[in-house]
Amino acid sequence: MQVGRIVGTVVSSQKDPALVGMKLHVVEQTDLMGKPKGFHVIAVDSVGAGVGELVLYASGSSARQTEITRDKPVDAVVMSIVDSITVNNELLFCK
Amino acid sequence: MQVGRIVGTVVSSQKDPALVGMKLHVVEQTDLMGKPKGFHVIAVDSVGAGVGELVLYASGSSARQTEITRDKPVDAVVMSIVDSITVNNELLFCK
Amino acid sequence: MQVGRIVGTVVSSQKDPALVGMKLHVVEQTDLMGKPKGFHVIAVDSVGAGVGELVLYASGSSARQTEITRDKPVDAVVMSIVDSITVNNELLFCK
Amino acid sequence: MQVGRIVGTVVSSQKDPALVGMKLHVVEQTDLMGKPKGFHVIAVDSVGAGVGELVLYASGSSARQTEITRDKPVDAVVMSIVDSITVNNELLFCK
Amino acid sequence: MQVGRIVGTVVSSQKDPALVGMKLHVVEQTDLMGKPKGFHVIAVDSVGAGVGELVLYASGSSARQTEITRDKPVDAVVMSIVDSITVNNELLFCK
Secondary structure (H helix, E strand, O other), rough: OOEEEEEEEEEOEEEHHHHHOOEEEEEEEEEOOEEEEEEEEEEEOOOOOOOOEEEEEHHHHHHHHHOOOOOOOOOOOEEEEEEEEEEEOOOEEEE | EEEEEEEEEEEEEEHHHHHHHOOEEEEEOOOOOOOOOEEEEEEEEOOOOOOOOOOEEEEEHHHHOOOOOOOOOOOEEEEEEOEEEEEOOEEEEEE | EEEEEEEEEEOOEOOHHHOOOOOOOEEEOOOOOEEEEEEEEEEEEEEOOOOOEEEEEEEHHHHHHOOOOOOOOOOOOEEEEEEEEEEOOEEEOOO | OOEEEEEEEOOEEEEEEEHOOOOOOEEEEEOOOOOOEEEEEEEEOOOOOOOOOOOEEHHHHHHHHOOOOOOOOOOOOEEEEEEEEEEEOOOEEEO | OEEEEEEEEEEOOOOOHHOOOOEEEEEEEEOOOOOOEEEEEEEOOOOOOOOOEEEEEEEEHHHOOOOOOOOOOOOEEEEEEEEEEOOOOEEEEOO
């Protein structure tokens, strides 16, 4: 999984029927301290995350292993909201 | 998913039988404002998108999760036409 | 899918039994005008393409969705021979 | 698979129900001598690895082929702890 | 598939039970003449290849389509030993 921050939303009225009702987050990939890396991915939400939150997202077929995304044409899903990240006993990020 | 703009078409008469009748879009990857990034992917259309439209496309096995692409040898599908993209309460793109 | 040109062949006598009889093309990735990008992939042929032809190839699990490649350990397949590519009403490539 | 070192942990209380109880390692990709490459991935543990250990991790759908990760929305798994790496008869890494 | 040379071995005593008995090759990605590109992947052997040999390896879910790797948490497999590579009628590599 990669770490990213939810920074926005994509609105789409004309889409694959399987996607109706799904929230499409703009997720900006970040480093482990939450600093932006300048790369974005559009991901479906499976955990009720909101704008500003640091999250983990899974890509590829793994993005379809949630109740919301199963068998749907989506390749990225937010599957966890990050509370904290610790590296070498140092707290790099805390919500 | 990634954001891109449909900029053209690939025509192919000799192809895998499973692909007959599929529309092959040239999709140029863009940033969240619709500005080209100089990278192209050829994607099948599942939503009736046309040249010039900003879209989302899914890659890998997820590209096969639409009625049109199921079990077919395609690794990219346009599954949504973008109406608008909002980041940090700012409207970056509006159709 | 990506655009590429078939530029050569890999010969292998010792290989996974599932691969016996498969043609292994050297495909050079190109831009939309057929200009080489300096990146190669080895792909199985499913459409009878020959050296010099511009083709589309699919990657990952999608490469296994042809009659020839089903359930085989291959991650790239040539699934279409390109007749023409049109971008912004300009003909970039014509066979 | 890629070689990496477990350098930390991600804590998350709000996550996909399928992920409850899973340990989320911060894995830093390394070269074959264990020298950091500056790229991190968050991976689930399937072998009881601890912080500081050099490991192999698998990505994509292959990350779901362990007892712990089957059918779960995870795209990276630590599936092996490295004892040693030998290249051209030279021992590059030894635990 | 990509071309690479087997340059070494990873030894691991603590690993996912499904991996017991599998040979883990260090494969260095090469160009079509066998010249190293400086990028390594750890791949399972399915064809009895040895150190020094030029091989093809498949990645992702396709790496699990051999008898040895089926349903196992591995994302790269050596599935062919290269005899020769010919590009534009020129023999770039011969065993």
